[in-house]
Amino acid sequence: MIVETPPQPKKHRSHGNPEAKIQAECVTWLWNERPETRGTFIHIPNEGNRRNKMDGAVRKALGVISGAPDCFLFLARKGFYGLAVEFKTETGMQSEAQKTFGVKLELNGYKYVIIRNLEAFKKTINWYLD
Numbered sequence: 001m002i003v004e005t006p007p008q009p010k011k012h013r014s015h016g017n018p019e020a021k022i023q024a025e026c027v028t029w030l031w032n033e034r035p036e037t038r039g040t041f042i043h044i045p046n047e048g049n050r051r052n053k054m055d056g057a058v059r060k061a062l063g064v065i066s067g068a069p070d071c072f073l074f075l076a077r078k079g080f081y082g083l084a085v086e087f088k089t090e091t092g093m094q095s096e097a098q099k100t101f102g103v104k105l106e107l108n109g110y111k112y113v114i115i116r117n118l119e120a121f122k123k124t125i126n127w128y129l130d
Contacts (some may be wrong), residue, residue: 018089019070019087019088019089019092020087022087022088022089022115022116022117022118023043023070023071023087025118026087026115027041027043027071029118029121029122030121030125033122034125034129036129037073037075037125037129040073040074040075041071041072041073041074042071042072042074043070043071044068044069044070044071044072045064046064046066046068046070065101066095066097066101067096067097067098067100067101067102068101069084069085069086069098069101069102069105069112070085070086071084071085071087072084072085073085073125073128075128075129077129078111078127078128079109080109080110080111080128081109081110082110082111083110083111083113083124083128084102084105084110084111084112085113085115085121085124086098086102086112086113086114086115087114087115088114088115088116089116090116090117092116094114111128
């Protein structure tokens, strides 16, 4: 006799890195719609293998700082020296290190923004560059 189990409700699981997906979507839009930013908008590689102490030590020696934004636009506009971008999901929260870093940037003349989706990114970039 075959016993069939009833379908189980799917558990909500996050696949991959949702912040990276938002970032990739935004960078693709930026490079296609605002080509003048090519070569001036960079990703700050602050992520890494957090399970490997050697990787962490090397990254720290290279200047990785906790709380640094995900990306930076090296164009001075609107009275700011540049634009720092932190990508978060709709429910993502900043760490204390990110909050502190953002305040330091703003106190030193940079614009710091948190972006949660492509539309917010478009609006911010268009405001900043136009």
